[in-house]
Amino acid sequence: MIGKLLDRRYRIVKFLGSGSFGHTYLAIDTRRPGNPQCVIKHILPKQKEPKAIIAARRRFLREAQILEKLGKHDQIPMLLAYFESKQEFCLVEEFIPGHSLDSELVPGQPLSEDEVICLLQEVLEILVFVHGQQVIHRDVTPKNLIRRASDAKLVLIDFGAVKEITGEWSEGQSTRTIATGTPAYMPLEQFRGHPQFNSDIYALGAIAIQALTGVTAKELPKLKKSGGTPWRARAQVSQQLADIIDKMVHDDYTQRYQSAKEVLEDLRKIIATSEESQPPPTILYFPQTPPQLPGLGLQYWWYSELADSLLRRLAWIGVATVVSGGLFLAFQNQTYIKARELAERGARRALAGDHLGAIDDYTQALILSPNNAELYNNRGKARYALNDADGAVEDYSRAIQINPNNADAYENRCIAKQLLQRFEEALSDCTRTIQLQPERFTAYKNRCSVYFQLGAMERALADCSRAIELNPNDAGAYANRGMVLNTLKREREALADLTRALELMPKNAEFYKQRGTVYFRLGDYQNAIADFSQALQLNPNDAGAWSNRGSARYNLGQFQEAIADFTRALALVPDSEATYYNRGKALAHLGDKSRAKTDFQKAAQLCLDKGLTVCYNNSQFEIQKLQ
Known part of the structure; x- marks a missing residue:
C-alpha cells in the first residue's frame, strides 16, 4: 500500500497500525496546497457476499455520519472525506501532530494527583460530548489520547470501533456487539459484547489508576480486584479522588457512574476544596520606609513579592x-x-x-x-x-x-493595598480573610506585614508566630518574624528565625540580605559581609545588597572596597540619597574632598526633592565640614 494513490488524491506514505476492521495509514493530500498529511482508515469487509457488502456499506455510511458529527468537537479529529473503492471503504481523517498519552505514562514514574485530576477533567469533557451524540467510543486508552503539539490539549482518536445506539436500544439493554477494545481498559460488560456509555468511564478510571500508580497496562488487572482496592496502597492519592476512581471502575456497571457529567460534578467538588486550601499569593518581605542601619545611616529594603x-x-x-x-x-x-x-x-x-x-x-x-x-x-x-x-x-x-466570600480576592487585595500604603484598608482585608478561613497561614503572615507597617510590632509578632504554628515549614513566615524581632531589638532571636528560613530556602537572596542586616546591627561586620556577598551571588542586581555590603566594609575601614560597592549600587538605583551620602563619607575618609563634596551635594538635593529634612541637614553639615 505504501506509495499507492487512493481516490486519485490520497497517497499512502506510512503504515500506522491495524484493528478489527482494517488498517490505518498516514497519507498526503495531493490536491491541497502544501500536500497536508491525513489519516486513512481502510475498512476491509470480512465477507464478500453481496448481502454482506450491502450491510458493510450501510454500516460504513452510518459510521461516517457519526464521525462527521463528532469531528465538530475541537478535541476529536475532523472527518475530511469518505469513499468506497472496489467494495472496500476508506475514511479520511484529520492528522493530529503530537504524542500519545501512553508516552507520558512512564512505568515507575506516577503522576501527581493534580495532574491526574486535570487529565480526568479534560477527557471527561470530551466524553460528555461523545456520549451526547449517542456514541460509545469503546477503546479509550492512553494510545488513543494524543497530546496535540500545537496547544498541548488531549485529542481522542480512533473511533473505528464506535457504535451508534439506534432505536433498537432500550433502557438497560443494548444490542450485542463484537467485543472490541483493549483488554486492560475493558469492563466485563464490554467483554460480553454489551458495552454501555459508562464502559468508557471505566476505561478512563483505569487510565487514572495507571497514572497514579506508575504501573504498566499489563499490571492493571492485578490492581483491580473484586471486593478490594489494592491500587490505593501504591498511589499518593486523597480519599476523595480515590473514591471517585473506584466508582468509575466498579465491576457492576449499574453501580458505576452513569454519565461523564456525574464524574465531573464530583471532581469539581475536589477542585473547589483545593482552591480554598491552596496558599494564595503572599508577601515575603515588608515594603516599608527604609530604616537606618547604625553607623552610616545606610538604607536597606524589604521587598514585596507576589508568589x-x-x-x-x-x-x-x-x-x-x-x-x-x-x-x-x-x-x-x-x-x-x-x-x-x-x-x-x-x-x-x-x-x-x-x-x-x-x-x-x-x-x-x-x-x-x-x-x-x-x-x-x-x-x-x-x-x-x-x-x-x-x-x-x-x-x-x-x-x-x-x-x-472569596478569601483569595480579599488576601490579594490586602497585598495590593500595602503597596499603595493603604494599610488600614489592607488590615481590614487580611482580617476578613482570616474570618473566612481561620487556618489560612498566609493570611496571618500578610497581616503580620500590615501590623509591622502600622508600627504594631507585638501584634505583628503574634501573627507571624501564628503563621509558623499553622505551617512550620514556611520560610517566608520565619523571615518575616525575624525582621519583626530585629526591629524589636531581639537580634539573637531574629538570627535564629532567618537562619531557619535559609535552611528551608537556601537559594533565597533576600533572606541572606536580611540576616546580613541583623549581623550588621550586632556589629558582626564579617558575617554581614559574608551574607551580603552570598545575596549578591544569587542576585547581582540587588542595589540594597551592594549598598549594605559597602556599609559593612566602611565600618571595617575598607574604604576603597566600600566605594566600589556604593558605586555599583548607584548604577542600579541612581536616585538613592543614602548611597550618595555613604559614598561621600568613604571618599572623605580617603581625603578625596572634591568627589566627597559632589556626593554630599547630590544627596542634599535628593533629600530636598523628597522632603527629607533631617537627611538634607545631615548632608549640608558634611559639606560644611569639607569647607
Missing part, C-alpha cells in the same frame, strides 16, 4: 462557572469554550512572565464571561505583577463583589 502558586493552576478550573448547570454543557456552548481557551492561555502567559499578554487574554475572556470572579482575580494578579496596584485592587474588588 505564583495560584497562577500555576490553570485558570479554566475557575472558568468552569461560565456554564450554568455544570461542565457537562461545555461543548454545547462555544462561548464557554472560547473563554476557557483564553483563560488557559492567560495563565500560561503569566507563568512565562508575559503579564501584559495575560491581561489581554483575561480581558477578552471577561467579555465572554463577565461574572467570573476567578478571571478578575487572575487579571488582578497579572496587574499586580506589573506594579499596577490600583488596577489590581479594582479587579480584586470586582471579584469580591461577585463572590463576597
Whole structure:
C-alpha cells in the first residue's frame, strides 16, 4: 500500500497500525496546497457476499455520519472525506501532530494527583460530548489520547470501533456487539459484547489508576480486584479522588457512574476544596520606609513579592462557572469554550512572565464571561505583577463583589493595598480573610506585614508566630518574624528565625540580605559581609545588597572596597540619597574632598526633592565640614 494513490488524491506514505476492521495509514493530500498529511482508515469487509457488502456499506455510511458529527468537537479529529473503492471503504481523517498519552505514562514514574485530576477533567469533557451524540467510543486508552503539539490539549482518536445506539436500544439493554477494545481498559460488560456509555468511564478510571500508580497496562488487572482496592496502597492519592476512581471502575456497571457529567460534578467538588486550601499569593518581605542601619545611616529594603502558586493552576478550573448547570454543557456552548481557551492561555502567559499578554487574554475572556470572579482575580494578579496596584485592587474588588466570600480576592487585595500604603484598608482585608478561613497561614503572615507597617510590632509578632504554628515549614513566615524581632531589638532571636528560613530556602537572596542586616546591627561586620556577598551571588542586581555590603566594609575601614560597592549600587538605583551620602563619607575618609563634596551635594538635593529634612541637614553639615 505504501506509495499507492487512493481516490486519485490520497497517497499512502506510512503504515500506522491495524484493528478489527482494517488498517490505518498516514497519507498526503495531493490536491491541497502544501500536500497536508491525513489519516486513512481502510475498512476491509470480512465477507464478500453481496448481502454482506450491502450491510458493510450501510454500516460504513452510518459510521461516517457519526464521525462527521463528532469531528465538530475541537478535541476529536475532523472527518475530511469518505469513499468506497472496489467494495472496500476508506475514511479520511484529520492528522493530529503530537504524542500519545501512553508516552507520558512512564512505568515507575506516577503522576501527581493534580495532574491526574486535570487529565480526568479534560477527557471527561470530551466524553460528555461523545456520549451526547449517542456514541460509545469503546477503546479509550492512553494510545488513543494524543497530546496535540500545537496547544498541548488531549485529542481522542480512533473511533473505528464506535457504535451508534439506534432505536433498537432500550433502557438497560443494548444490542450485542463484537467485543472490541483493549483488554486492560475493558469492563466485563464490554467483554460480553454489551458495552454501555459508562464502559468508557471505566476505561478512563483505569487510565487514572495507571497514572497514579506508575504501573504498566499489563499490571492493571492485578490492581483491580473484586471486593478490594489494592491500587490505593501504591498511589499518593486523597480519599476523595480515590473514591471517585473506584466508582468509575466498579465491576457492576449499574453501580458505576452513569454519565461523564456525574464524574465531573464530583471532581469539581475536589477542585473547589483545593482552591480554598491552596496558599494564595503572599508577601515575603515588608515594603516599608527604609530604616537606618547604625553607623552610616545606610538604607536597606524589604521587598514585596507576589508568589505564583495560584497562577500555576490553570485558570479554566475557575472558568468552569461560565456554564450554568455544570461542565457537562461545555461543548454545547462555544462561548464557554472560547473563554476557557483564553483563560488557559492567560495563565500560561503569566507563568512565562508575559503579564501584559495575560491581561489581554483575561480581558477578552471577561467579555465572554463577565461574572467570573476567578478571571478578575487572575487579571488582578497579572496587574499586580506589573506594579499596577490600583488596577489590581479594582479587579480584586470586582471579584469580591461577585463572590463576597472569596478569601483569595480579599488576601490579594490586602497585598495590593500595602503597596499603595493603604494599610488600614489592607488590615481590614487580611482580617476578613482570616474570618473566612481561620487556618489560612498566609493570611496571618500578610497581616503580620500590615501590623509591622502600622508600627504594631507585638501584634505583628503574634501573627507571624501564628503563621509558623499553622505551617512550620514556611520560610517566608520565619523571615518575616525575624525582621519583626530585629526591629524589636531581639537580634539573637531574629538570627535564629532567618537562619531557619535559609535552611528551608537556601537559594533565597533576600533572606541572606536580611540576616546580613541583623549581623550588621550586632556589629558582626564579617558575617554581614559574608551574607551580603552570598545575596549578591544569587542576585547581582540587588542595589540594597551592594549598598549594605559597602556599609559593612566602611565600618571595617575598607574604604576603597566600600566605594566600589556604593558605586555599583548607584548604577542600579541612581536616585538613592543614602548611597550618595555613604559614598561621600568613604571618599572623605580617603581625603578625596572634591568627589566627597559632589556626593554630599547630590544627596542634599535628593533629600530636598523628597522632603527629607533631617537627611538634607545631615548632608549640608558634611559639606560644611569639607569647607
